[in-house]
Amino acid sequence: MTDGRSSSQTAAPLPPGTLVAFYGDDYTGSSAVMEVMSFAGLPTVLFLGPPTAEQLARFEGMRAVGIAGIARSKTPAWMDEHLPPIYDVLAGLKAPITHYKVCSTFDSAPGIGSIGRAIELAEPRLGGAWHPLLVGAPALARYQVFGNLFAAIGGVGYRIDRHPVMARHPVTPMDEADVRLHLARQTDIPVGLVDFASMKAGHGDRTLAEECRRGARVLALDVLDEETLAEAGRLIWAHRGERLFAVGSQGVEYALVAHWRQAGLIEPAPPGRRAPPCERIAVVSGSCSPITARQIDFALDHGFEGIRLDAARAIDMRAWNAEIDRGIAGARQALGEGRDPIIFTAAGPDDPAVPALGTAVEAAGVAMSEVNARLGDGLGRVLDAVVREAGLQRAVISGGDTSGHAGMALGLYALTALAPLAPGAPLCRAHAGNAHDGLEITFKGGQMGQPDFFWTAKQGGASNR
Known part of the structure; x- marks a missing residue:
């Protein structure tokens, strides 16, 4: 050519x-x-x-x-x-x-x-x-x-x-x-x-x-x-x-x-980076993807503690705030017992929670976009509290729409890349004007990553596993 x-x-x-x-x-x-x-x-x-x-x-x-x-x-x-x-x-x-x-x-x-x-x-x-x-x-x-x-x-x-x-x-x-x-x-x-x-x-x-x-x-x-x-x-x-x-x-x-x-304008690909393993990690997920569902299953089979939030409760802010508090308490207990918490609202498109949320939204007459924003913000609030209380150095937010709202709840203003985990989902360093400055975090789309993604994030890269 x-x-x-x-x-x-x-x-x-x-x-x-x-x-x-x-x-x-x-x-x-x-x-x-x-x-x-x-x-x-x-x-x-x-x-x-x-x-x-x-x-x-x-x-x-x-x-x-x-x-x-x-x-x-x-x-x-x-x-x-x-x-x-x-x-x-x-x-x-x-x-x-x-x-x-x-x-x-x-x-x-x-x-x-x-x-x-x-x-x-x-x-x-x-x-x-x-x-x-x-x-x-x-x-x-x-x-x-x-x-x-x-x-x-x-x-x-x-x-x-x-x-x-x-x-x-x-x-x-x-x-x-x-x-x-x-x-x-x-x-x-x-x-x-x-x-x-x-x-x-x-x-x-x-x-x-x-x-x-x-x-x-x-x-x-x-x-x-x-x-x-x-x-x-x-x-x-x-x-x-x-x-x-x-x-x-x-x-x-x-x-x-x-x-x-x-064209010889930049050097060949530099050697792959990796981050060291961390002792504890927290994950929040609002993804309905079957890929994320398999990742949740893998994590639960390898020592993570699953904490399900009832997404339908986001219809009412008082009920949703109580659900957020329950999620924080569950994550706190898991970390205290030496397990990594994974807080999620659904495990794949066939999870009964998905149609249940749709039915609740229709019955309440509220906009699904508003409820999705509440879900993302709520997962971000859970992660914010858990990271602060436990002094965690690494976290994962799963779900494209979830990541935006949850990221804003954490008060971050910039990211720089640290190490690859899966194509499209790198481990990053967070820059913030609060306690999350320096936090290592991944924003993972629902379609991204192998089944062991959350484990890989804890290990700092697939080459460490």
């Missing part, structure tokens, strides 16, 4: 300063971007809200700067109010690439987590002659072929609209595999495609130009393997212009890193 390509002999050095500025539409996905860049030797900081000037100054010299958010669980009206000021902060960083990070399963809907609305709000502020849309990431077993998204689970690949988890997502089920058609439900911005066949034939630049001439402003880039991953990164970097707004999973950063390495 030689059409228009740079090589290690001709590629210009990477410019100084921030290379990538990004906003993640949930906390777990945001930390995944930080993981890709940091472990490629490109220092990265992730702020858990718009940073102050003082906070930015503390992390001067970072090659990537991100802001974690909760847009994935919010309405377009919420986006209209909250995203523009965040985009203005990102624009001020003057990075050549600004990235709106979405989940690698692309789950979204016109009324919740609208990726289309996020793009519409970004265009006038973050610019660019075109907007790459890159979701595939082979490291996560995510693949895009002729615009259709596939994801593997348990070693078996599924088209995303037939995926046993994402096709049944309780809020944003994926019933369309073609990312162009899925996005078209959320915006009128024309979407085109640079397919893997043209990439492998060396015609990627030509296809991109033709699609732009036809009026496409968002260009989906197929990623099937490491070759197309690097080529997607080259297309983004070579055609970035003065600035470029990109949309996609951490596949955007995987692609850029693959191209930069191939």
Whole structure:
């Protein structure tokens, strides 16, 4: 593939300063971007809200700067109010690439987590002659072929609209595999495609130009393997212009890193990091994923103490506060008896707690989004109390939407990466203006990690087990 390509002999050095500025539409996905860049030797900081000037100054010299958010669980009206000021902060960083990070399963809907609305709000502020849309990431077993998204689970690949988890997502089920058609439900911005066949034939630049001439402003880039991953990164970097707004999973950063390495612009992957084991760890989980359910089962079989909270009690704040207190007491007792507490609201999509919550929400006439926010905040309050009382040094928050609300309850303002645990879920160091400064924490999406993930987090990495 030689059409228009740079090589290690001709590629210009990477410019100084921030290379990538990004906003993640949930906390777990945001930390995944930080993981890709940091472990490629490109220092990265992730702020858990718009940073102050003082906070930015503390992390001067970072090659990537991100802001974690909760847009994935919010309405377009919420986006209209909250995203523009965040985009203005990102624009001020003057990075050549600004990235709106979405989940690698692309789950979204016109009324919740609208990726289309996020793009519409970004265009006038973050610019660019075109907007790459890159979701595939082979490291996560995510693949895009002729615009259709596939994801593997348990070693078996599924088209995303037939995926046993994402096709049944309780809020944003994926019933369309073609990312162009899925996005078209959320915006009128024309979407085109640079397919893997043209990439492998060396015609990627030509296809991109033709699609732009036809009026496409968002260009989906197929990623099937490491070759197309690097080529997607080259297309983004070579055609970035003065600035470029990109949309996609951490596949955007995987692609850029693959191209930069191939072009000799950064060093080969540095040796893997790991953290030392910790004596005790606490886990909170609001995930309904079957993957998380298997992780909970594994943890319970290996010495963790399970403490179930009744999510339906979040309908009433007085009842929910009492449930939170019960969770704290249970965790306190477990730690006192030498066991690691794992506080959860559901064990997979087939847990009776899931339909029970839906029935309770419908009967009470409250918004599910409000109840989900209470659940995340409550799990965060449990973790806050447990970590403070027991002086814990390490913790895990499981669940994409849960992580955002729970993270805010802890009062953290930034994260930096410490060690890999599983693709998309690194162990991080927390930065805070309270007792949690220095806490080692992982924000784990529901689809991430092997069954022994919580055990691995306690051990500091799979290589320690």
